[in-house]
Amino acid sequence: MSSRLRTVKATLGRILYRGSLPYTAFPRGLGGASISDQFLYRGDIDATRFVAENTLALLRGEPVEVRHRLRFFDVRGRHLRDLEVCTDRTFETIDLSPLKEISPQLEMATFIHTSVYEAASEPELLRLHRGYCQYRKTPESVWASVHGNFGGIVARPGESPDQHQLLARRRRAFLYTPQHRFEPNNRATLYFMNACRSAETVEVLLTPAQPHARLRIEPLGVGCCVLEGHSGYLSFRSHLPMCRPQVFIEDERQPQHLDVFHT
Numbered sequence: 323m324s325s326r327l328r329t330v331k332a333t334l335g336r337i338l339y340r341g342s343l344p345y346t347a348f349p350r351g352l353g354g355a356s357i358s359d360q361f362l363y364r365g366d367i368d369a370t371r372f373v374a375e376n377t378l379a380l381l382r383g384e385p386v387e388v389r390h391r392l393r394f395f396d397v398r399g400r401h402l403r404d405l406e407v408c409t410d411r412t413f414e415t416i417d418l419s420p421l422k423e424i425s426p427q428l429e430m431a432t433f434i435h436t437s438v439y440e441a442a443s444e445p446e447l448l449r450l451h452r453g454y455c456q457y458r459k460t461p462e463s464v465w466a467s468v469h470g471n472f473g474g475i476v477a478r479p480g481e482s483p484d485q486h487q488l489l490a491r492r493r494r495a496f497l498y499t500p501q502h503r504f505e506p507n508n509r510a511t512l513y514f515m516n517a518c519r520s521a522e523t524v525e526v527l528l529t530p531a532q533p534h535a536r537l538r539i540e541p542l543g544v545g546c547c548v549l550e551g552h553s554g555y556l557s558f559r560s561h562l563p564m565c566r567p568q569v570f571i572e573d574e575r576q577p578q579h580l581d582v583f584h585t
Contacts, residue, residue, distance in 0.1 A: 344472070344490060344563030355478045357489070358434035358451045359470025360515045362544065362568050363394065363418060365428040367580070368461055372416045373454040374435055376409070377447075385410035389438040393477070394421060394431050399516070399542035402431060415456075432515055432544050434486070435470075436477040459572070459580035466582040472564040473517050475542075488541060490517040492561045497530075499557040500566075500585030507574055510549040512556075512567040516541055525559040528552060 364370050372392065379386040387410045394402040403424070407416050421428070435451045456465040474489035504510055514524045516539040526535040526547055534556070537545035549556070558565045566584050573579040 344474075344493065355476050356436040356449045356451055357473070358436060358475045358477060359453065359473035360475060360517045360542070361433050361435065361453065361455050361470050362513050362515065363421065363428075363431040363433055363455075364457060365422050365425065365430065367457060367459050368463065369422075369458045370418045371456045371465075372418060372433075372435070373456065373467075374407075374414050374416055374437070375451065375453060376412050376414070377437060377449045377451075378439055379410065379412045381447075385412075387440060390414060390416060391436040391438060391477075392416065392418075392433050393436065394433040395542045396428075396431055397540075397543050397545070399432075399540040402428075430513065430544055430546065432542055434473070434475050434477060457570070457580060457582055460578050463578045463580055466570075466580050468568060468582045468584060471515050471517075471568060471584065472566060475517055486542075488517055488519045490519075490563045492518050492520055492522065493563050495559065495561050496565075497557055497559050498565050499555055502569070502583075502585055503555055504549060504552050506551050506553045509572040509574060510552075511546055511570045511572075512549065513544055513546045513570075514539055514558075514562075514565070514567045515544045516562065518562065522560060522562050524562065524565060527557040527559065528554070530557065 374390045376386060376388045390407045392405045396402055405420060407414060435453050437449060452470050454467050454469050456467045458465050476487035476489060514537055516522050519541055521538060521540045524537045524539065525533060528534050535547035537547065539545045569583055569585055571581040
């Protein structure tokens with residue numbers, strides 16, 4: 323009886339607070355699928371690389387052959403190309419320079435991570451991929467690292483690029499002010515990614531009455547804006563389930579300096 327009551331309460335909660343939920347209900351039949359965060363590629367700096375995890379090797383505590391598939395999308399969410407790396411290591415650092423060599427004019431893109439195993443070793447597990455991206459401004463810079471952004475992107479082996487299932491959902495509009503103070507001697511570049519099925523708009527506000535930028539972002543796409551000379555905080559107005567930009571900070575006094583974080 324108590325189990326049924328909890329189920330009823332959970333169902334009522336989803337109905338009453340539907341406008342604030344970040345995800346749709348996870349559908350049945352996802353065993354064996356990969357659910358990825360959304361990651362940012364930058365082609366306008368020296369280098370970007372990705373640290374991928376081999377979830378099955380982590381669970382078993384032994385080497386397991388895996389094929390890491392990175393699937394890239396342009397700023398409008400259109401499939402660009404795939405990059406695959408085979409390994410049995412627990413963690414693999416994947417150099418993304420091949421993308422830069424193929425598309426030298428590509429300044430930014432998004433990508434997702436799928437792990438593919440041989441059928442003999444593939445359990446019916448649901449694999450959630452966070453992963454880390456690392457960025458380097460110049461060859462002399464220190465790598466700056468950040469984990470993936472809010473995703474919920476389902477990918478199954480063998481699917482075509484337009485068959486990915488997006489579990490993130492549009493929520494009611496809200497205003498978000500992160501606890502980070504921007505300094506006037508820094509140049510900040512903010513990247514907003516969209517893991518929803520609908521195109522979404524983000525308003526960047528210097529104050530509630532002073533807009534700085536308005537970005538329309540397609541599903542699986544990305545938009546960015548630059549902030550210079552601003553002292554204080556920012557606010558974001560959006561319908562995104564989690565309007566958390568990826569922020570890069572450059573210090574004009576240190577040409578090699580690059581920091582990255584999520585707000």
